[in-house]
Amino acid sequence: MAAPREITEGDFDEVVLKSELPVLIDFWAEWCAPCHLVSPVVAEIAEEYDGRLVAGKVDVDQNMELATKYGIRSIPCLLIFKDGEVVETIVGAQGKAAISQKIDAVLSG
Numbered sequence: 001m002a003a004p005r006e007i008t009e010g011d012f013d014e015v016v017l018k019s020e021l022p023v024l025i026d027f028w029a030e031w032c033a034p035c036h037l038v039s040p041v042v043a044e045i046a047e048e049y050d051g052r053l054v055a056g057k058v059d060v061d062q063n064m065e066l067a068t069k070y071g072i073r074s075i076p077c078l079l080i081f082k083d084g085e086v087v088e089t090i091v092g093a094q095g096k097a098a099i100s101q102k103i104d105a106v107l108s109g
Contacts, residue, residue: 002050004042004057009066015056017084022106023054024099027070027077029061034093038076041096045103052107080106 004026007015016023026042028035039057046055060067060075070079070086080088080102088102 002046002055004046004055007056007058007063009063012058012063012066015054016081019054019081019084021052021054022087022103023056023081024049024103025079025081026055026057027060027067027072027075027079028057029059029075031061032075035076037093038078041094041099042078044096045099048100049103049107053103082106 005015007025016025024042024045026035026038028039042055042057045053049055058066060072066072074091076091076093078090078094078099079086080090087106090099090102
């Protein structure tokens with residue numbers, strides 16, 4: 001069973017930027033109620049897209065440099081990386097269908 005991986009500043013480059021697969025990163029915080037709504041959706045996506053997409057979570061309170069680097073001003077914020085570059089941004093608590101649509105577009109593109 002694939003689950004979103006906790007990613008930190010220490011392993012971000014290796015896990016995200018050097019990944020051969022597209023990567024979905026959920027920027028979140030423990031205190032953020034909408035983040036808790038998105039979390040199970042990200043878990044479902046991690047399982048559903050296993051082998052085609054890497055899913056991860058970055059706690060913005062613990063990894064402020066990453067949040068600053070990628071301009072995270074509002075959470076939850078999902079970024080989709082492909083070939084080390086951000087190719088899609090999803091801000092706010094979006095449903096699974098909306099997130100999957102963006103992922104599918106990246107995977108087919």
